[in-house]
Amino acid sequence: MIRHTASSINTNLLAELAGRAIEAYPASAASIRKAHTMALNGAVTLTHDGAFVESATTPGVHYRVQGKVCTCPAHTPLCCHRFAVALLRKYQAEESLPEADVPARPKRYYAWLNGKDVLAGEAEEAGDGNYTFYFQGRPLATTVPFAMLTLLGEVTLAETQRRLDGSYIDKVCGR
Numbered sequence: 531m532i533r534h535t536a537s538s539i540n541t542n543l544l545a546e547l548a549g550r551a552i553e554a555y556p557a558s559a560a561s562i563r564k565a566h567t568m569a570l571n572g573a574v575t576l577t578h579d580g581a582f583v584e585s586a587t588t589p590g591v592h593y594r595v596q597g598k599v600c601t602c603p604a605h606t607p608l609c610c611h612r613f614a615v616a617l618l619r620k621y622q623a624e625e626s627l628p629e630a631d632v633p634a635r636p637k638r639y640y641a642w643l644n645g646k647d648v649l650a651g652e653a654e655e656a657g658d659g660n661y662t663f664y665f666q667g668r669p670l671a672t673t674v675p676f677a678m679l680t681l682l683g684e685v686t687l688a689e690t691q692r693r694l695d696g697s698y699i700d701k702v703c704g705r
């Protein structure tokens with residue numbers, strides 16, 4: 531059994547879900563607001579097949595919620611107890627979603643571009659074996675294939691050293 535308490539809950543997410551529920555069931559806004567408070571106060575205990583919800587008016591009294599049925603005297607599938615359970619179920623589902631994937635920043639390397647001239651700059655993986663080449667800090671308009679590049683150390687790894695003793699590229703290329 532999972533008992534949510536006010537201290538362990540992401541109150542912003544729960545409030546957002548309650549807001550969405552009110553939008554979907556405007557006629558039940560009052561019930562949903564009550565349900566929101568109950569969920570926040572830890573009145574809901576989820577079980578594998580339903581939930582127990584403590585009465586807001588009679589502490590110590592618990593109603594059993596299973597599917598669309600609640601044992602409370604209201605006898606309606608739209609009672610605050612069912613909304614409280616639905617809110618927490620939804621909350622659990624959303625909370626367990628993985629964080630949105632943050633794409634990893636491509637590695638950037640010190641590089642030489644062997645074209646007509648040899649240019650010293652940086653290169654960043656752009657996919658499909660191509661690289662974005664940065665000359666004097668600005669990316670070239672088109673990506674270049676790996677075959678045209680000579681990669682040196684990774685910029686992030688060499689950055690500390692570069693700050694200590696000046697530009698690595700300047701040293702390598704004798705600029």
Ligand SMILES: [Zn+2]
Nearest residue numbers: 600602609611
């Ligand atoms: Zn009820």
